[in-house]
Amino acid sequence: MKSKHTVKIVLTFLILTFIVYFNIHPIPTLIKSVPTIAIIDSNSGLSNTENSVKSLEEAGDSYYVKFNIKENDLYSGVDFELYDDKGSQIPIKEFKKNSDGTCEVWFLGEAAKKYQLVYNNQTNDKEYSVDFHTPTQNSDTENPSQVVETYIKKHLQDDVTAALYDNIINQSSLTTDIFSNVKPYYTPSDEEKKAIFQAFWDTYIKDWKDWKVEMTEAGSSSHSFTITYHWDEPNMEELNRKIDERENQLKKELGNNYKAVFQKIIAEIPTIIKNTPPEKNKEKKTNRIYLYKDELQNLRNGTYYRGTLWIPNEFKETLSKLYP
Known part of the structure; x- marks a missing residue:
């Protein structure tokens, strides 16, 4: 015992x-842990950045499915296949592995349709699959380029006012103050400053329409747009020559009464601007802007809150040269 x-x-x-x-x-x-595929999102968009025209043509049929694979990270694009609801294999246009550990499979498909994503595990020689549905309406059917263009047109005057009047004409920094040579003798009033801005706006910007917006990339989280534009800039050298010429003439007429000289010059600058037409040129320039999908939606519904979306830098650079 x-x-x-x-x-x-x-x-x-x-x-x-x-x-x-x-x-x-x-x-x-x-x-041994069994890999599982977790679908995060399925939506529409563009991933091709090399050929924007082709991408825009395919926008109505381009979709992606975003997912991650739990318990396994040893995989690549060749390990995945895609099938529609009839069992036909769908070519995968692009496979993306994101920095956050998620993956995206891009393909040409249809809205409101069931698809199956298949993962071929090379380690255990087994297949794992998951079903998902594309959205009922392609989110890019409302042309994002038109959304951006409409927003810029609607807010152009307000944005130009903020950039030119608030930050250049009506600011007090000594390093960029366009009235620095006047202020020792005369301080322009708000009404006079507004008159100068209004003349600049009416003469050089108000009827400006030579620009267009093109969406060049739309991914799962953000969009990229290229803005091509042409602007006949004012000849600032000629404009300032006219102002200096008038200043010298007034000094001869009014002598050492510099306050009266500069007060009259400030009052006449709007007329001088209106009498100095822009200098014709054929140069086209491009800018690029990026918007997250929620920002694009905010443009659509009028709740965009990040200030100026876009104005040409040339507007600010040109006005900064006024009356040096």
Whole structure:
């Protein structure tokens, strides 16, 4: 009896020892985790940045499915296949592996349709699949380029006012103050400043329409737009020559009464601007802007809150040269 009791104690000790050991030092090969595909999102968009025209033509049929694979990160694009609801294989246009661990499969498909994503696990030679549906309406059917263009047109005057009047004409920084040579003798009033801005706006910007917006990329989270534009800039050298010429004439007429000289010059600058037409040129320029999808939606519904979306830098650069 004693020997049996001893054997039980030894066996119990060995079992407890094994349990404790494998809790501290688990053997990975004993339990193998099964990979699972988790769908995060399925939507429409563009991924091709090389040929914007082709991309825009395909916008109505281009979709992606975003997902991650749990318990496995050793995979590449060749491990995936895509099938429609009839079992026909759909070519994968592009496979993306994102920095956050998610993946995207891009393909040409249809709205409101069921698809199956298949993952071929090379480690255990097994297939894992998951079903998903494309959205009922392609989110890019409302031309994003038109959304951006409409917003810029609607807010152009307000944005130009903020950039030119608020930040250049009506600011007080000595480094960029266009009235720095006048202020020792005369300080322009708000009405006079507004008149100068209004003349600049009416003469050079108000009827400006030579620009267009083109969407060049639309991914799962953001859009890229290229703005091509042409602007006949004012000849600032000629404009300033006229102002200087008038200033010298007034000094001869009014002598050392510099306050009267500069007060009259400030009052006449709007007329000088209106009488100096822009200088014709054929140069086309491009700018690029990026918008997250929520920002694009905010443009659509009028809740965009990040200030000026776009105006040409030339507007600010030109006005900054006024009356040096």
